[in-house]
Amino acid sequence: MSQYLVLIYGDEAAYAAYSPAEFDDMLAAHRTFQQIAGDANRGGQALQPTATATTIRHDANGEVVITDGPFAEAKEALGGYYLLEAPDLDAAIAIAARVPAPTGGVEVRPIQVYPQS
Template sequence: MSEYLVLIYSDEADPSWRDPANRDRVMKDHMEFGEKHGASLRGGNALHPSTSATSLRHDASGKVTVTDGAFVETKEALGGYYLIEAADLDEALAIAKDVPAPLGGVEVRPIMPT
């Protein structure tokens, strides 16, 4: 078995996020996903919007600069993740297809074994 991180990206600026009914529906979708794939889930969380992010950058001399905002500014921001366990990439992708990701999509990354 291998572990994969499923990163959920979505367009935070989309006005539909302001609709409470829409947010409730996405939440419900995540609950359903959790029930369906509970056996494969090793963890997962939603993140506060990228406006809450703080980034630290290291330069060559070792100096650290603290800045407000996400590390890379993109239209679709990282909004949450699941840690899943799967036999192989095909199984991981089958699970990842069920991850609710309205207004965006997910990225699947294999976890390096320690």
């Protein structure tokens, strides 16, 4: 079995404007997804808003530069993830297609496995 990271993107302003009932509905949709995914779901979490992000880069001289905010500004922000285990990419996509992302979408990325030394 291979592992796949499902990155959930959405419009933070839209999420922030959700009523308590809309937020509860979204959480219920994620609980339903977790039941549908079953054992393929190896974990996942929501992320705090991009305003809480800190970006660390190295400048041309190799010095560490720390800035407040996300790595890249975008209309849709990374809001959470699931780690799936599936026999192949097609199976992972079939599961990920059920992830609730009402203000955006999801990206499926295979996990790169390096040989252990």
